[in-house]
Amino acid sequence: MTTYLLRRIGQSAVVLAGVSVIVFSLVHLVPGDPVRLALGTRFSQETYDALRERSGLDQPLVEQFFGWLGRALTGDLGVSFRSGETVTSVIAERLPATLTLAFASILVALAIAIPLGTISALRPGSIIDRIATVISQFGISVPDFWMGIVLILVFAGTLGWLPSGGFVPLSEDPGAWLQRLVMPALVTGVVSGSVITRFVRSSMLEALGSDHVRTAQAKGLPTRQVFTWHVLRNALLPLVTVTGVQLAYLLSGVVVVEIVFSWPGLGQLALQAVEARDYPVLQGAILLFAVVFLVINLVVDLLYTAIDPRIRR
Secondary structure, three states, X not given: OHHHHHHHHHHHHHHHHHHHHHHHHHHHHOOOOHHHHHHOOOOOHHHHHHHHHHOOOOOOHHHHHHHHHHHHHOOOOOEOOOOOOEHHHHHHHHHHHHHHHHHHHHHHHHHHHHHHHHHHHHOOOOHHHHHHHHHHHHHHHOOHHHHHHHHHHHHHHHXXXXXXXXXXXXXXXXXXXXXXXXXXXXXXXXXXXXXXXXXXXXXHHHHHOOHHHHHXXXXXXXXXXXXXXXXXXXXXXXXXXXXXXXXXXXXXXXXXXXXXXOOOOHHHHHHHHHHOOOHHHHHHHHHHHHHHHHHHHHHHHHHHXXXXXXXXX
C-alpha cells in the first residue's frame, strides 16, 4: 500500500509540474497589458515602469516562470495587480463560499442519484425506470443558468420565500446562510445528480447480471445479503469515480451558477481575474484547481484500493 501511495504521489507531482508550465504559458498568452489595466486611464510613464518592474513583468518569460514557480513552492503566489492583496489571501477569502456550495451540491446529487439509480436498476423497463431516465436526461440537458433563473423567478420573485443571491457565512447567521445556499446547491446538485444517476443505474445493472450474483442467488442467499455484499460493493467503484470527478468539478468553481446567484466563489474570482488580466490571481486560482483535481483523484484511487485490493498490482 505504501509503495502504491508513493507511486501515485510521484505521478501527481509530475502532472502538477506539467500543469504549472501550461498554466503559466496560457495565462501570458491572454492579450492585453495587465499593468495598464491595473493603473487605469491616467498614469505617468514612471508609475507604469515602477509597477511593471515590481511585478516582474520586465523580465524574460523563462525567468518569470522559474521565479513564480519557486515562490509558489513556498506558498507565495504573488500579489494581485488589481487589489494589491496577496493572492493567497484573495483565494482564502473566496474558498469558504466554494467549499460550502461544492459539498452541499454533492450531498444533493447523491441524495438524488443513489435511490433513483438503484430503484431504476432494480426495475428496468418499469414506469419508475422511465421516469428516472426522463429526470436524469432533463437534468443533463437543461442549462444550469436557465434552471437558476427559473428558480429565482419562482422562489425569490413570485413566492418571496428565498433571497435571489449572495452569500452569508454560517458563523454569522445560520438561517441566512441556508436560505442563500438552497437554490445554487439545488441547481448544481440536480445537474451532477443526473450524471451520477446514469452511472449508478448502469453499474447496478452490470453487477446484477454478473455470474457471482447469479451464483449467490442460486445458493439461496437472502436478497438483502446478495444486494449488499455482491451488488452494491461492485457498483461502488464507478460511483466513487464519478462522484470524485463531480466533486472536483464543483470545487473548481461553477462559474455560471456563481454569476447567476452572485455567489462569491473561486469560479467568479477566476473570471474577474481574466477580465482584469490579473495574472497572479489567475495563475493561483488555476493552480489550485489543478491541485484539487489531483488530490481528489488520489483519494479516489485510494478508495479504489480499499474496495478492490487487486487494483494495487
